[in-house]
Amino acid sequence: MEAGPERETAVQSLKAAGAALLAWAIAGWWWHAPMALLAPWTALFLVQGTVYRSLLSALQQVVVVCCGTLLAAGALGLTHHTMAAMALALPAAVLLGNYARLGGQGLYAPTAALFVLAYGSSSGPDILHRLLETLLGAAIGIAVNAAVLPPVHSRGVHRLREKLPRDCADLLHTVADGIEEPYDQERAHGWYDRAVRLADVVTELRTARRSSHESYRFNPGHRLRRSAVPPPPEDWDFTWDRITEHIRAITRSLSEAGWLADSVPDVLAPQLRAAGDVLASRQDAVEERRRALDTAEAAHHRLASALADSGNEATPALGAMTADTRRLLDDLAGVVDAWNGDAVARERAARHG
Structure with a gap:
């Protein structure tokens, strides 16, 4: 008997959870990364309905996270005040997030900016860690979706x-x-x-x-x-x-x-x-x-x-x-x-x- 959509949903859900666990094991448990949450968070949402969609979403998410992080870091460096930096960075990040070509991943631009501003992590090493952990999570999400029962919708x-x-x-x-x-x-x-x-x-x-x-x-x-x-x-x-x-x-x-x-x-x-x-x-x-x-x-x-x-x-x-x-x-x-x-x-x- 051919698997139904409920089984496909269950498989994709388990794959997303597994990708998040794997990303946390590497970033948090083995690497002890200072912002390890970003890796499982990214991996979780990049187990998409198709491998192509995972690749496209990964590219979009990396772009918006980079832009949101750099906007927040730049605003905080100019103002040296969290509230003022939010007033400066968030409008631009939200506008960027609403750009149609970024699809549903646009939301992560203001989210990434808020993470930076709320925790005050705007130094060069902090920004590098954010980007590396985002890339790690994206790579794990794509790899799991492509290697473990890759979805085919025929x-x-x-x-x-x-x-x-x-x-x-x-x-x-x-x-x-x-x-x-x-x-x-x-x-x-x-x-x-x-x-x-x-x-x-x-x-x-x-x-x-x-x-x-x-x-x-x-x-x-x-x-x-x-x-x-x-x-x-x-x-x-x-x-x-x-x-x-x-x-x-x-x-x-x-x-x-x-x-x-x-x-x-x-x-x-x-x-x-x-x-x-x-x-x-x-x-x-x-x-x-x-x-x-x-x-x-x-x-x-x-x-x-x-x-x-x-x-x-x-x-x-x-x-x-x-x-x-x-x-x-x-x-x-x-x-x-x-x-x-x-x-x-x-x-x-x-x-x-």
């Missing part, structure tokens, strides 16, 4: 790859069943709302893919933890962006039309149901998908014929739905080709493996 992409077809198929089946009987606008608006939410899943997929890509950067152990199923290519996201947009357009036309001529549901419902069957089929069901797609194509031909009937009273709505379903089937054909190619490749690999 699960979200795989989960959404399964969720999108399932949700689209469920909605298409619901709409197909719904238009076979009289429906009101409230019900059609419900279908449209569900279609709009499909776009949120596509957005979530893009976010998950960015997280997955980031987790592979500078990660020395990702090959050891590679998932058995490779993530889909990036153009897969754009395909599903189009598919969800087509479904949204179809449900919008249904909600705006309010009703359909008697002959339309008889051809539109089978087409939407067959399109849903394409998406609901098993990944290895090559022939099943082909049959469902052929059924949808035949139903669309009948829908186009209904549009050509000049006596049809729902021509504006029917014309929009005919165009949208045509575009939907074109993209579904691309999905079917990709899925069938994957199925054949897996079968061939299993046969030769």
Whole structure:
């Protein structure tokens, strides 16, 4: 069974605690550093969700700690008074901390300045110790995150790859069943709302893919933890962006039309149901998908014929739905080709493996 997010959180928490303990053992117990707290404090917060994030945060934190320390030391050297030095150094440190490129690490600029001013540790050796202990903690945090079960975030992409077809198929089946009987606008608006939410899943997929890509950067152990199923290519996201947009357009036309001529549901419902069957089929069901797609194509031909009937009273709505379903089937054909190619490749690999 694949580990869930709770396990990942537990592992990262234990790694952060372990990094802090290791940093304290080196800086406080073995080195007897005068400001040993800085090493475990830095290590604790640099066990981030990805190795790349740990490296970036370490660079940002070292920069802000250096700047905050030097600002405070300079202000104290000029004023020789703690309160006056705070009034001089803290505004600049807070402004620096709010610089967007420093991200969440910007907070440590005024924090480092306060440490210096509160304890009066502004001599050259004190400043050097602060920087060395910060660097030690950063190195330990990065090393622990990279060497001990380095995080790889590919699960979200795989989960959404399964969720999108399932949700689209469920909605298409619901709409197909719904238009076979009289429906009101409230019900059609419900279908449209569900279609709009499909776009949120596509957005979530893009976010998950960015997280997955980031987790592979500078990660020395990702090959050891590679998932058995490779993530889909990036153009897969754009395909599903189009598919969800087509479904949204179809449900919008249904909600705006309010009703359909008697002959339309008889051809539109089978087409939407067959399109849903394409998406609901098993990944290895090559022939099943082909049959469902052929059924949808035949139903669309009948829908186009209904549009050509000049006596049809729902021509504006029917014309929009005919165009949208045509575009939907074109993209579904691309999905079917990709899925069938994957199925054949897996079968061939299993046969030769």
